[in-house]
Amino acid sequence: MDIEMQDMVKALTDTTEYTIGQWYYVAGQLDGYPVVVSRTEQGLANAGASTALAMEYFNPVAVINQGTSGGHDPELHTFDIVLGETTVPSAAWMTEASAKGAGVDYKAMTMNGVYAYDKNQKTFVKEVKYPGDETLLNCAQAVAETYNKGKVVKGVISSSDEWNNQIDRMLFLHELNGSSCEEMESNSVAQVCKTYDVPYLGIRILSNTGIYGEDFNPETGSACQEYVLNVAKNYIQTVLNK
Template identity: 45%
Template sequence: MMKKFFALIIAALLWTAAPAQAEDLGVGLEDISAEKYNVHIEKFYATLPQAKGEYKSRVRPILIEGAMNTETEILIRALKNPVVYRELNYLFVAGTYKNYPVVIVRTEIGMANSAASTALAIKKFNPVAVINQGTAGGHDSALKIGDIVIGERSFDYTAFRSAYSAAGAGIDLTKQENIGTYAYDATTKKFQAYTEYFADPTLFNIAFKVANANKNFNAVSGVIGTGNCWLECVDYINFLHKKYGSSCEEMETNAAAQICQNAGVPFIGIRVLSDNVTNTRGYVPTMAKTCQDFVLLVVEDYIRDVLKR
């Protein structure tokens, strides 16, 4: 029953997002599993022109990141004249949106993949700004599935030093100190520990402007916690929320922010809640569509108000 439930959800996403393309690929929308969905999306990507030579653009593009096909498909389909690049098996699709160059990268899941693909993208495409987006699990019981967290800052909730305890004393991870992750500081010209990375103020303000102008999105300022974990221990989630102010958790944002700090590239993380075990056991991965729709509006305003001003 659960597989059929997720199949129906994914089918609904494909129907609302891009029915014409799905029909062109011969996808049977009435019976699509997650595996079949990914196979057919890969077939769609294979129909796109493959890049020949290095990327060239008169202006620096905006880079938008998502870890999975469900977090990037709508963004990629929104591009005009898309061209596919692959580096170290990561997928990059370059095109234009609102007559401005945009690159979408499918980072793949996890912190190492996020950092690696972000570094490759910065080196290859020289973006003017980076937006990392996708789904997340809620840490704040006031938030519900479908709510958007505009990341004022992010942190690695796995980067901590535990308090000493002798063998047999038991495990208590609430006795910890966040030690941060190391990134380059342009002032000291050295790598130093950052316990958190702040969003670029311009990107942050534009994201809130979009939220205020589009009341169909429920967006809040928040703190994005990143780690290679999927937490379902409500007591520990509540601890992280109380100690660090975490609004949600996911697996990529802070790693991308760390690389952008190294490179001096403006960055913001934007996440939509697909689940929140502090108030419900539901899980709706197709909320990824909501986040992509919101991010496209942010990109549109950023292009108009900042890049083409």
């Protein structure tokens, strides 16, 4: 969504716009370093496709996927930020077998994972959890004190083409995966980044949480971008320009 990217675009200088396929990108400079902002559009397929195209056209040295999310963790509220220590594909599961007429038990399942290319095994490997890059995570934690609109915590970002409004299901996903929040893009971006062997980190702000009846707040989009710009600047200064 535009509210999740427009401030980042404004922070760039010497910008050039690109449309590749149907996906939109803005390339420019951030503190003198080349940066590309991508509007992935909503959903796992769009996020994966736009990230793969970015890999081929822009050859990034690192990827941060950021934006809004809904809360799963009862300890978190709107404007809290989750640093994706891991992301999980929360809709990739296998149900336990049952007979016709036995009813539906949404808890009778195991996580099944999704596939990404592993450079060491030289094949596509199924993973349930995709870890965030440690260096990017450290850079994000190092600037956490610059954020004063909520907490900044390490956690688990849950990705699927789902929109969960049932509080018991939110709490179930939190119990099942340790999920801090849910959204629709991060894990597919993580898959593509692993396939291309590019460092990746997901950063998500809670724009709402049904657990506490906190409705969507569009101002969270700008708050997250402001923080992520500080993360990117820290990474550029301490890692890329070192």
